[in-house]
Amino acid sequence: MILxxxxxxxxxxVAHAAGDLRVETRxxxxxxPHEAVVAVGYGGVCGSDLHYHAHGxxxxxxxxxxxxxxxxxxxxxAVAAADGSGPAEGTPVTIHPATPCGTCAFCAExxxxxxxxxxxxxxxxxxxxxxxxxxxxxxxxxxxxxxLPEGLAVRTAALAEPASVAWHAVSxxxxxxxxxxxxxxxxxxxxxxxxxxxxxxxxxxxxxxxxERPLRLARELGATATFTGGAPEDLGADIAIDSSGAAAGxxxxxxxxxxxxxxxxxxxxxxxEQPFPSGLVVTRxxxxxxxxxxxxxxxxxxxxxxxxxxxxxxxISHEFPLGEAETAFATARDAASSGKVLLRF
Numbered sequence: 653m654i655l656x657x658x659x660x661x662x663x664x665x666v667a668h669a670a671g672d673l674r675v676e677t678r679x680x681x682x683x684x685p686h687e688a689v690v691a692v693g694y695g696g697v698c699g700s701d702l703h704y705h706a707h708g709x710x711x712x713x714x715x716x717x718x719x720x721x722x723x724x725x726x727x728x729x730a731v732a733a734a735d736g737s738g739p740a741e742g743t744p745v746t747i748h749p750a751t752p753c754g755t756c757a758f759c760a761e762x763x764x765x766x767x768x769x770x771x772x773x774x775x776x777x778x779x780x781x782x783x784x785x786x787x788x789x790x791x792x793x794x795x796x797x798x799x800l801p802e803g804l805a806v807r808t809a810a811l812a813e814p815a816s817v818a819w820h821a822v823s824x825x826x827x828x829x830x831x832x833x834x835x836x837x838x839x840x841x842x843x844x845x846x847x848x849x850x851x852x853x854x855x856x857x858x859x860x861x862x863x864e865r866p867l868r869l870a871r872e873l874g875a876t877a878t879f880t881g882g883a884p885e886d887l888g889a890d891i892a893i894d895s896s897g898a899a900a901g902x903x904x905x906x907x908x909x910x911x912x913x914x915x916x917x918x919x920x921x922x923x924x925e926q927p928f929p930s931g932l933v934v935t936r937x938x939x940x941x942x943x944x945x946x947x948x949x950x951x952x953x954x955x956x957x958x959x960x961x962x963x964x965x966x967x968i969s970h971e972f973p974l975g976e977a978e979t980a981f982a983t984a985r986d987a988a989s990s991g992k993v994l995l996r997f
Contacts, residue, residue, distance in 0.1 A: 664720045664787035665977050665995070667701075670708035673721075673981065675974060680789050688738050688794045689731035690745060692997045694810040694971075695786050696724035696840075697984040701774065705981055711920070713776040722786030723749035723773035726809035727997070729797070730789065738794025744804075745797040746812045747785060748950050749773035764947040765820070772945075788974070788997050798950055801958035807971075808957060810994055811844070811964040816953045818844035820946035821918040822852060825891045829853035834889040835875075836905045837896030837919060838866035840992040843873055843967050845893055845918070850874030851962050858883060860904060863988040872966055883908045893943075895919045899926045911936045918943045967992045 660680035667673055683689055701721045703710040726746040729739050739745055752759050752767035759767050774784025785792070800809050818841055822828060833854045835845050838861040849857050850873065858877045859870040867878040882904040883889075890913055892905035897919030905915055906929045915938055933940060956962035969991035972980035977995060984993040 660789065662788040663974060664783075665722065665974060666718050667704045667708075667715060667721050668718045669715060670706060673705050673977060675977060678787070681791060683731065683733070683791045685735040686733050686737055686794055687791050688729050688733045688797060690725075690727045690747065690785070690790045690792060690797070691730040692725050692785055692787060692790055693727040693806040694725065695722045695995045695997065696810045696814060697980055697993045697995065698724055698814070699839075701784075701786075702981060702985055704774075704776065706985075710776070711924070715776050715781070716779050717781060719774065719776055719781040720783035720785070720787055721774045722784035722995075723775075724810055724813040725773075725785040725790070726800070726806045726812065727790075728806070733794035738797050739799045743797075744800040744806050744809070746800065746809045746950070746954060747773070747790070747792055748796045748798060749785075749813060750945065750947065751793065751796065752947070762948070765945040786974075786977075786995060786997075798954055800954060804954065804958040807968075807994070808965050809954065811967060811992065812950060812953050812957060814841055814992070815844045815848070815957065815962065815964055816946040816949040817841055817918075817943075818848045819949045819953050821845055821893055821895075821916055821943040822848045823949070824941045824943045825893060825914055825916050828891060830855040831890040832856040832858065832888065834883055834887060834892040834905060834908050835859045835870070836883075836892065836894045836901040837861060837898075838870040838875075838878075839895065839987055840967050841918065842866070842893075842895035843869050843991065844964060845895055846870050846875050847873045847963050847967075851956065858887060858889065858908075860901075865988060866991070869966060869991060873963060889913060891916065893918055897921045899928070903927070903929050906932050906938065909936060909938055912938070914939045914941065916941050916943050968994055970994070971996055
Protein backbone atom coordinates (compact mmCIF):
# COMPACT_ATOMS: atom_id res chain seq x y z
CA MET A 653 0.00 0.00 0.00
CA ILE A 654 0.98 3.63 -0.35
CA LEU A 655 2.34 5.05 2.88
CA UNK A 656 1.73 8.64 3.85
CA UNK A 657 5.43 9.40 3.95
CA UNK A 658 5.92 8.12 0.41
CA UNK A 659 5.83 10.63 -2.43
CA UNK A 660 4.32 9.19 -5.59
CA UNK A 661 4.39 11.60 -8.49
CA UNK A 662 2.40 11.23 -11.70
CA UNK A 663 1.44 13.32 -14.72
CA UNK A 664 -2.11 14.52 -15.37
CA UNK A 665 -3.87 16.52 -18.08
CA VAL A 666 -5.34 19.64 -16.48
CA ALA A 667 -7.69 22.24 -17.96
CA HIS A 668 -7.20 25.67 -16.38
CA ALA A 669 -9.39 27.80 -18.68
CA ALA A 670 -10.44 28.04 -22.30
CA GLY A 671 -7.38 27.28 -24.42
CA ASP A 672 -5.22 26.54 -21.38
CA LEU A 673 -4.46 22.81 -21.26
CA ARG A 674 -1.40 21.62 -19.31
CA VAL A 675 0.36 18.36 -18.54
CA GLU A 676 1.23 18.76 -14.85
CA THR A 677 3.10 16.68 -12.31
CA ARG A 678 1.08 15.98 -9.20
CA UNK A 679 1.53 14.02 -5.98
CA UNK A 680 -0.72 11.04 -5.38
CA UNK A 681 -2.89 11.39 -2.30
CA UNK A 682 -3.19 8.62 0.27
CA UNK A 683 -6.16 6.39 -0.66
CA UNK A 684 -8.85 5.69 1.90
CA PRO A 685 -9.30 2.02 2.92
CA HIS A 686 -12.09 1.52 0.35
CA GLU A 687 -10.14 3.18 -2.47
CA ALA A 688 -7.79 1.67 -5.04
CA VAL A 689 -5.08 3.21 -7.19
CA VAL A 690 -5.44 2.60 -10.92
CA ALA A 691 -2.54 2.81 -13.34
CA VAL A 692 -4.43 4.35 -16.24
CA GLY A 693 -3.63 2.83 -19.61
CA TYR A 694 -5.90 4.62 -22.08
CA GLY A 695 -8.42 7.44 -22.08
CA GLY A 696 -10.87 8.49 -24.79
CA VAL A 697 -11.27 12.17 -25.64
CA CYS A 698 -14.96 13.06 -25.30
CA GLY A 699 -16.88 16.04 -26.61
CA SER A 700 -17.12 17.42 -23.08
CA ASP A 701 -13.31 17.36 -22.80
CA LEU A 702 -13.13 19.30 -26.07
CA HIS A 703 -15.63 21.88 -24.77
CA TYR A 704 -13.71 22.44 -21.54
CA HIS A 705 -10.56 22.98 -23.60
CA ALA A 706 -12.13 25.22 -26.24
CA HIS A 707 -14.67 27.17 -24.16
CA GLY A 708 -13.80 26.58 -20.51
CA UNK A 709 -17.31 25.22 -20.01
CA UNK A 710 -19.83 22.58 -20.99
CA UNK A 711 -23.21 24.27 -20.91
CA UNK A 712 -23.69 25.57 -17.38
CA UNK A 713 -20.68 23.63 -16.05
CA UNK A 714 -18.03 26.35 -16.03
CA UNK A 715 -14.41 25.93 -14.99
CA UNK A 716 -13.74 27.91 -11.82
CA UNK A 717 -10.41 26.30 -11.10
CA UNK A 718 -7.95 23.77 -12.54
CA UNK A 719 -9.51 20.36 -13.26
CA UNK A 720 -8.11 17.07 -14.50
CA UNK A 721 -10.08 16.03 -17.57
CA UNK A 722 -11.20 12.56 -18.65
CA UNK A 723 -13.93 10.06 -17.86
CA UNK A 724 -13.49 7.34 -20.53
CA UNK A 725 -10.60 5.38 -19.04
CA UNK A 726 -9.22 1.89 -18.51
CA UNK A 727 -6.09 0.47 -16.94
CA UNK A 728 -4.84 -1.89 -14.23
CA UNK A 729 -5.16 -1.88 -10.44
CA ALA A 730 -1.80 -0.70 -9.15
CA VAL A 731 -2.80 -0.75 -5.46
CA ALA A 732 -5.86 -2.68 -4.28
CA ALA A 733 -8.24 -1.26 -1.69
CA ALA A 734 -6.84 -1.89 1.81
CA ASP A 735 -10.22 -3.09 3.13
CA GLY A 736 -10.27 -5.97 0.64
CA SER A 737 -13.10 -4.61 -1.45
CA GLY A 738 -12.75 -4.38 -5.20
CA PRO A 739 -10.37 -6.09 -7.63
CA ALA A 740 -6.93 -7.36 -6.71
CA GLU A 741 -3.68 -5.74 -7.70
CA GLY A 742 -2.90 -6.24 -11.38
CA THR A 743 -6.51 -6.69 -12.45
CA PRO A 744 -7.38 -4.93 -15.73
CA VAL A 745 -10.34 -2.61 -15.17
CA THR A 746 -12.46 0.18 -16.52
CA ILE A 747 -13.81 2.91 -14.26
CA HIS A 748 -17.48 3.84 -13.88
CA PRO A 749 -17.25 7.64 -13.92
CA ALA A 750 -20.44 8.39 -11.96
CA THR A 751 -20.89 8.34 -8.21
CA PRO A 752 -24.59 8.80 -7.40
CA CYS A 753 -25.75 9.60 -3.88
CA GLY A 754 -27.52 6.25 -3.43
CA THR A 755 -30.27 7.70 -1.23
CA CYS A 756 -32.46 9.95 -3.40
CA ALA A 757 -35.72 8.90 -5.08
CA PHE A 758 -34.02 8.37 -8.44
CA CYS A 759 -31.40 6.09 -6.93
CA ALA A 760 -34.15 4.16 -5.15
CA GLU A 761 -35.94 3.71 -8.50
CA UNK A 762 -32.79 2.35 -10.15
CA UNK A 763 -32.36 5.49 -12.27
CA UNK A 764 -29.07 6.57 -10.76
CA UNK A 765 -28.11 8.35 -13.98
CA UNK A 766 -30.72 10.98 -13.06
CA UNK A 767 -29.47 11.46 -9.49
CA UNK A 768 -29.17 15.23 -8.98
CA UNK A 769 -26.36 14.74 -6.47
CA UNK A 770 -24.12 12.66 -8.74
CA UNK A 771 -20.47 13.52 -9.16
CA UNK A 772 -18.89 12.62 -12.49
CA UNK A 773 -15.22 12.28 -13.36
CA UNK A 774 -13.89 15.35 -15.14
CA UNK A 775 -16.97 17.48 -14.50
CA UNK A 776 -17.14 21.14 -13.47
CA UNK A 777 -20.83 20.89 -12.56
CA UNK A 778 -19.89 21.22 -8.88
CA UNK A 779 -17.24 23.18 -7.06
CA UNK A 780 -14.74 22.03 -6.02
CA UNK A 781 -14.71 20.30 -9.39
CA UNK A 782 -14.53 16.51 -9.71
CA UNK A 783 -11.14 15.68 -11.17
CA UNK A 784 -11.14 13.25 -14.05
CA UNK A 785 -8.77 10.37 -14.76
CA UNK A 786 -6.58 11.60 -17.62
CA UNK A 787 -3.61 10.81 -15.42
CA UNK A 788 -0.95 8.17 -15.03
CA UNK A 789 -2.43 7.27 -11.63
CA UNK A 790 -5.96 7.73 -10.30
CA UNK A 791 -7.34 7.11 -6.82
CA UNK A 792 -10.92 5.83 -6.98
CA UNK A 793 -13.55 4.10 -4.86
CA UNK A 794 -13.02 0.38 -5.52
CA UNK A 795 -16.78 0.01 -6.04
CA UNK A 796 -16.42 2.09 -9.22
CA UNK A 797 -14.12 -0.47 -10.84
CA UNK A 798 -15.36 -3.04 -13.35
CA UNK A 799 -12.90 -5.90 -13.97
CA LEU A 800 -12.28 -6.77 -17.61
CA PRO A 801 -13.00 -10.34 -18.73
CA GLU A 802 -10.15 -12.37 -20.14
CA GLY A 803 -9.49 -11.45 -23.74
CA LEU A 804 -10.75 -7.87 -23.57
CA ALA A 805 -7.85 -5.53 -24.27
CA VAL A 806 -7.41 -2.53 -21.98
CA ARG A 807 -7.22 -0.32 -25.10
CA THR A 808 -10.62 -1.51 -26.34
CA ALA A 809 -12.08 -1.14 -22.85
CA ALA A 810 -11.51 2.62 -23.08
CA LEU A 811 -14.63 2.54 -25.28
CA ALA A 812 -16.79 0.97 -22.57
CA GLU A 813 -18.02 4.31 -21.22
CA PRO A 814 -19.21 5.82 -24.54
CA ALA A 815 -20.55 2.41 -25.59
CA SER A 816 -22.63 2.41 -22.38
CA VAL A 817 -24.05 5.80 -23.35
CA ALA A 818 -25.05 4.30 -26.71
CA TRP A 819 -26.44 1.15 -25.05
CA HIS A 820 -28.60 3.24 -22.73
CA ALA A 821 -29.94 5.30 -25.66
CA VAL A 822 -30.97 2.18 -27.55
CA SER A 823 -32.68 0.82 -24.43
CA UNK A 824 -34.68 4.06 -24.23
CA UNK A 825 -36.08 3.31 -27.70
CA UNK A 826 -37.85 0.16 -26.55
CA UNK A 827 -37.91 -2.93 -28.76
CA UNK A 828 -35.67 -2.43 -31.79
CA UNK A 829 -35.49 -5.97 -33.18
CA UNK A 830 -36.74 -6.01 -36.76
CA UNK A 831 -37.41 -2.25 -36.74
CA UNK A 832 -36.25 0.45 -39.15
CA UNK A 833 -34.05 2.79 -37.14
CA UNK A 834 -32.55 6.11 -38.19
CA UNK A 835 -29.36 7.31 -36.48
CA UNK A 836 -28.58 10.99 -37.02
CA UNK A 837 -24.88 11.75 -36.55
CA UNK A 838 -22.16 9.11 -36.90
CA UNK A 839 -19.52 10.52 -34.59
CA UNK A 840 -18.09 8.12 -31.99
CA UNK A 841 -21.34 7.91 -29.99
CA UNK A 842 -23.52 7.60 -33.09
CA UNK A 843 -21.21 4.92 -34.49
CA UNK A 844 -21.48 2.98 -31.23
CA UNK A 845 -25.28 3.35 -31.38
CA UNK A 846 -25.12 1.62 -34.78
CA UNK A 847 -23.09 -1.23 -33.29
CA UNK A 848 -25.51 -1.62 -30.36
CA UNK A 849 -28.47 -1.61 -32.77
CA UNK A 850 -26.87 -4.31 -34.89
CA UNK A 851 -26.31 -6.44 -31.80
CA UNK A 852 -29.95 -5.88 -30.76
CA UNK A 853 -31.25 -7.13 -34.12
CA UNK A 854 -32.52 -3.94 -35.73
CA UNK A 855 -33.99 -4.77 -39.15
CA UNK A 856 -32.69 -1.68 -40.94
CA UNK A 857 -30.16 0.86 -39.69
CA UNK A 858 -30.13 4.10 -41.67
CA UNK A 859 -27.43 6.65 -40.79
CA UNK A 860 -26.92 10.29 -41.73
CA UNK A 861 -23.87 12.49 -41.22
CA UNK A 862 -22.25 15.51 -42.85
CA UNK A 863 -19.01 13.67 -43.64
CA GLU A 864 -18.13 10.55 -45.62
CA ARG A 865 -15.59 9.06 -43.19
CA PRO A 866 -18.05 8.51 -40.33
CA LEU A 867 -20.55 7.09 -42.81
CA ARG A 868 -17.99 4.53 -43.99
CA LEU A 869 -17.45 3.57 -40.35
CA ALA A 870 -21.21 3.27 -39.83
CA ARG A 871 -21.45 0.87 -42.77
CA GLU A 872 -18.59 -1.18 -41.35
CA LEU A 873 -20.44 -1.43 -38.03
CA GLY A 874 -23.74 -2.51 -39.55
CA ALA A 875 -25.58 0.40 -41.18
CA THR A 876 -27.75 -0.83 -44.06
CA ALA A 877 -28.03 2.61 -45.73
CA THR A 878 -26.26 5.95 -45.29
CA PHE A 879 -26.95 9.50 -46.44
CA THR A 880 -24.76 12.59 -46.49
CA GLY A 881 -26.76 15.40 -44.92
CA GLY A 882 -30.42 14.61 -44.27
CA ALA A 883 -32.47 11.47 -44.76
CA PRO A 884 -35.55 11.12 -46.96
CA GLU A 885 -38.63 12.58 -45.28
CA ASP A 886 -40.62 9.56 -46.46
CA LEU A 887 -38.23 7.15 -44.77
CA GLY A 888 -40.95 6.06 -42.36
CA ALA A 889 -38.55 5.08 -39.60
CA ASP A 890 -40.00 3.34 -36.58
CA ILE A 891 -37.32 4.85 -34.34
CA ALA A 892 -34.95 7.78 -34.74
CA ILE A 893 -31.98 8.35 -32.45
CA ASP A 894 -30.46 11.81 -32.75
CA SER A 895 -26.85 11.83 -31.61
CA SER A 896 -26.01 15.12 -33.31
CA GLY A 897 -27.64 17.56 -30.89
CA ALA A 898 -27.98 20.01 -33.80
CA ALA A 899 -31.27 21.65 -34.71
CA ALA A 900 -30.97 20.44 -38.31
CA GLY A 901 -30.21 16.91 -37.18
CA UNK A 902 -33.14 16.86 -34.81
CA UNK A 903 -35.45 18.11 -37.58
CA UNK A 904 -34.18 15.31 -39.84
CA UNK A 905 -34.94 12.77 -37.12
CA UNK A 906 -38.50 14.01 -36.57
CA UNK A 907 -39.40 14.34 -40.26
CA UNK A 908 -38.10 10.86 -41.04
CA UNK A 909 -40.31 9.13 -38.46
CA UNK A 910 -43.54 7.37 -39.36
CA UNK A 911 -46.77 8.20 -37.59
CA UNK A 912 -46.60 6.79 -34.09
CA UNK A 913 -42.80 6.64 -34.24
CA UNK A 914 -40.33 7.05 -31.39
CA UNK A 915 -37.66 9.76 -31.12
CA UNK A 916 -34.71 9.34 -28.75
CA UNK A 917 -32.81 12.58 -28.14
CA UNK A 918 -29.26 11.60 -27.23
CA UNK A 919 -27.04 14.42 -28.47
CA UNK A 920 -26.80 17.46 -26.23
CA UNK A 921 -27.68 20.69 -28.07
CA UNK A 922 -25.22 23.59 -28.05
CA UNK A 923 -27.89 25.72 -26.35
CA UNK A 924 -30.72 24.60 -24.02
CA GLU A 925 -33.29 26.10 -26.40
CA GLN A 926 -33.33 25.60 -30.16
CA PRO A 927 -35.88 25.18 -32.99
CA PHE A 928 -37.89 21.97 -32.84
CA PRO A 929 -40.65 20.72 -35.24
CA SER A 930 -43.15 20.17 -32.44
CA GLY A 931 -46.10 20.31 -34.83
CA LEU A 932 -45.07 16.97 -36.31
CA VAL A 933 -44.83 15.51 -32.81
CA VAL A 934 -48.52 16.28 -32.44
CA THR A 935 -49.83 15.36 -35.88
CA ARG A 936 -47.81 12.15 -36.09
CA UNK A 937 -48.34 11.38 -32.40
CA UNK A 938 -44.66 10.77 -31.84
CA UNK A 939 -43.11 9.57 -28.59
CA UNK A 940 -40.16 11.72 -27.55
CA UNK A 941 -37.63 10.33 -25.08
CA UNK A 942 -34.43 11.79 -23.66
CA UNK A 943 -31.33 9.73 -22.96
CA UNK A 944 -28.75 10.87 -20.40
CA UNK A 945 -25.54 9.04 -19.57
CA UNK A 946 -26.06 5.49 -18.17
CA UNK A 947 -25.68 3.53 -14.95
CA UNK A 948 -25.99 -0.25 -14.74
CA UNK A 949 -25.22 -0.81 -18.43
CA UNK A 950 -21.43 -0.72 -18.03
CA UNK A 951 -21.04 -4.33 -16.88
CA UNK A 952 -23.18 -5.62 -19.75
CA UNK A 953 -21.22 -3.56 -22.24
CA UNK A 954 -17.90 -4.89 -20.93
CA UNK A 955 -19.21 -8.46 -21.28
CA UNK A 956 -20.45 -7.79 -24.83
CA UNK A 957 -17.13 -6.25 -25.84
CA UNK A 958 -15.34 -9.27 -24.45
CA UNK A 959 -17.47 -11.90 -26.23
CA UNK A 960 -17.35 -9.98 -29.51
CA UNK A 961 -21.09 -9.44 -29.83
CA UNK A 962 -20.55 -5.68 -29.57
CA UNK A 963 -18.01 -4.43 -32.11
CA UNK A 964 -16.33 -1.19 -31.09
CA UNK A 965 -12.62 -1.32 -31.99
CA UNK A 966 -13.11 0.28 -35.46
CA UNK A 967 -14.41 3.44 -33.75
CA ILE A 968 -10.85 4.19 -32.57
CA SER A 969 -9.13 6.27 -35.24
CA HIS A 970 -6.07 7.76 -33.51
CA GLU A 971 -3.86 7.25 -30.47
CA PHE A 972 -1.45 9.76 -28.93
CA PRO A 973 0.81 9.74 -25.87
CA LEU A 974 -0.12 12.07 -23.02
CA GLY A 975 2.63 14.50 -24.00
CA GLU A 976 0.86 15.11 -27.33
CA ALA A 977 -2.50 15.98 -25.78
CA GLU A 978 -2.87 19.23 -27.73
CA THR A 979 -2.46 17.34 -31.00
CA ALA A 980 -4.90 14.69 -29.80
CA PHE A 981 -7.53 17.31 -29.01
CA ALA A 982 -7.03 19.08 -32.34
CA THR A 983 -7.45 15.75 -34.12
CA ALA A 984 -10.60 14.90 -32.15
CA ARG A 985 -12.15 18.25 -33.10
CA ASP A 986 -11.90 17.36 -36.80
CA ALA A 987 -15.02 15.22 -37.21
CA ALA A 988 -14.37 14.77 -40.94
CA SER A 989 -11.12 12.87 -40.38
CA SER A 990 -11.29 11.29 -36.91
CA GLY A 991 -13.39 8.97 -34.80
CA LYS A 992 -12.57 8.22 -31.20
CA VAL A 993 -9.16 9.61 -30.28
CA LEU A 994 -7.29 7.91 -27.43
CA LEU A 995 -4.64 9.24 -25.08
CA ARG A 996 -2.07 6.66 -24.01
CA PHE A 997 -0.77 6.88 -20.44
